[in-house]
Each structure stands twice: as C-alpha cells, then as structure tokens.
Amino acid sequence: QFKETVYLDKLSMISQMAASIAHEIRNPITTVRGFIQFLHKDTNDEKLKQFAPLILEELDRTNKIITNYLKLTKPSETDFSKVEIDTVIKDSIELLRPLGMYDNVTILYQGSGNHYVYADEHHLKQALLNVIKNGIEAIEHGGYVKVTKRPGDDKNTVAIEIEDNGKGMNQTQLETIGLPYFTTKSKGTGLGSMITNRLIRDMNGKVEYESKLNKGTKVLIILPTIEMK
Numbered sequence: 001q002f003k004e005t006v007y008l009d010k011l012s013m014i015s016q017m018a019a020s021i022a023h024e025i026r027n028p029i030t031t032v033r034g035f036i037q038f039l040h041k042d043t044n045d046e047k048l049k050q051f052a053p054l055i056l057e058e059l060d061r062t063n064k065i066i067t068n069y070l071k072l073t074k075p076s077e078t079d080f081s082k083v084e085i086d087t088v089i090k091d092s093i094e095l096l097r098p099l100g101m102y103d104n105v106t107i108l109y110q111g112s113g114n115h116y117v118y119a120d121e122h123h124l125k126q127a128l129l130n131v132i133k134n135g136i137e138a139i140e141h142g143g144y145v146k147v148t149k150r151p152g153d154d155k156n157t158v159a160i161e162i163e164d165n166g167k168g169m170n171q172t173q174l175e176t177i178g179l180p181y182f183t184t185k186s187k188g189t190g191l192g193s194m195i196t197n198r199l200i201r202d203m204n205g206k207v208e209y210e211s212k213l214n215k216g217t218k219v220l221i222i223l224p225t226i227e228m229k
C-alpha cells in the first residue's frame with residue numbers, strides 16, 4: 001500500500017513536470033514558426049525557399065508530438081455513464097483489426113452474457129486499445145490476440161482477458177510494466193500501460209499481468225458491474 005502511494009506521487013509529479021515543460025516549449029516553437037514563414041514568403045534566397053517548408057513541417061511535427069503527449073498525461077475530463085461493455089470491446093477490436101492484419105495477427109473475441117459497468121466509455125476503449133495493441137506488437141511472426149469476456153471471480157465483477165502468443169516478458173519486465181517510460185520498443189513511449197492502469201483504476205477496476213517469456217502474455221482487466229433493472 002505504501003509503495004503504491006509513493007509510486008503514484010512520483011508519477012503525478014513526473015507527468016506534471018513534463019506537461020509544464022511541454023507547454024513552455026510550445027510558445028517559442030510558435031514564434032520560430034512565424035518567423036520562418038515570414039522570411040520564406042518574400043525571399044529570393046534559393047536555399048531558404050527550398051528548406052523552409054521542411055523546417056515548417058518538422059516544427060509542426062514537434063507540435064503534434066507535444067499535443068499528443070499532453071493529451072496522454074492529462075486524460076480528458078471523465079464522463080461516467082452506464083456502459084454495455086460488449087460493444088466497447090467489439091469496437092476496439094474492429095479499430096485494431098487492420099493493424100493486426102498488417103502484422104499477421106488474428107484478433108478473436110469470445111464473450112458471454114451482458115455486462116454493464118459504470119465507466120467512461122472513451123476511457124474504457126482507450127484502455128482496451130492500449131492493451132490489445134501491445135498484444136499485437138508482441139507478436140513477431142504472426143499469431144493471435146484472444147479477447148475473452150466472462151463473469152469475474154468475485155461477485156458483481158466482469159473480467160476481460162486479453163491473451164497473446166507473443167514474445168512475453170521476463171520477471172523484471174513484468175515488475176516494471178506500468179512505470180512511465182518503460183519500453184522495450186524502438187518507437188515505444190512507455191506510457192500506454194501506465195495510462196491503462198490509471199484509467200481502469202478510475203473505474204474502480206484493476207489490471208493484472210501474467211506472462212511467460214517466448215510463450216505469451218495475459219492481461220486481465222477486472223471491473224465492477226452494475227445491476228440492470
């Protein structure tokens with residue numbers, strides 16, 4: 001319990017610091033962009049004519065990265081309502097099917113019964129997308145990501161299992177997953193799992209990871225359900 005508290009404090013400190021730095025970087029970038037555009041407009045300098053568009057493009061890219069990052073660290077306002085999770089799971093899978101196909105990964109779904117949770121639908125979808133995407137990315141030469149929805153072991157809960165037969169994680173990786181900036185991918189951010197954990201926790205749920213190196217990973221998302229009348 002104590003460890004968890006310290007970890008969360010550290011986490012919010014890091015993301016607050018990063019967010020304010022990102023904010024401050026944006027202003028000078030906007031100024032530089034304005035000047036380049038101004039110089040580029042009525043110049044006879046061939047080199048400036050040739051390279052200004054590239055500079056502008058890169059500045060825009062930087063801005064986009066910062067905007068996306070800020071969105072990640074500060075998840076938008078929550079909007080809780082009664083959500084039927086079958087639809088959310090299916091939507092998430094359909095969104096990722098093209099990526100799966102590209103990577104030779106089949107995404108399967110099996111769900112029984114109707115389960116309603118009190119949640120922010122977009123956040124739930126974001127959490128599922130993060131986990132399923134990790135599953136796809138863990139598979140190197142084709143495989144599957146199997147999503148299963150079933151009643152949870154505890155009363156009034158639902159369990160969503162996301163299982164892949166990818167490269168799995170070793171003990172150290174398993175202990176580190178969810179810490180900000182922990183990534184083993186060349187283009188990873190190491191933020192996905194941290195955000196997933198936080199979003200699910202905000203819905204009073206929990207996320208558990210099981211993994212075997214070279215065998216695969218199983219992520220278990222458990223959410224409290226609400227009674228339907």
Ligand code: ADP
Binds near residue numbers: 167178183187190
């Ligand atoms: P990112 O995907 O950007 O690396 P995440 O927070 O989503 O960031 O994941 C952190 C790390 O956890 C990944 O880089 C990977 O090493 C490990 N990981 C997460 N999910 C899986 C999985 N399904 N199989 C194997 N490793 C995983």
Ligand code: MG
Binds near residue numbers: 133
């Ligand atoms: Mg990820």
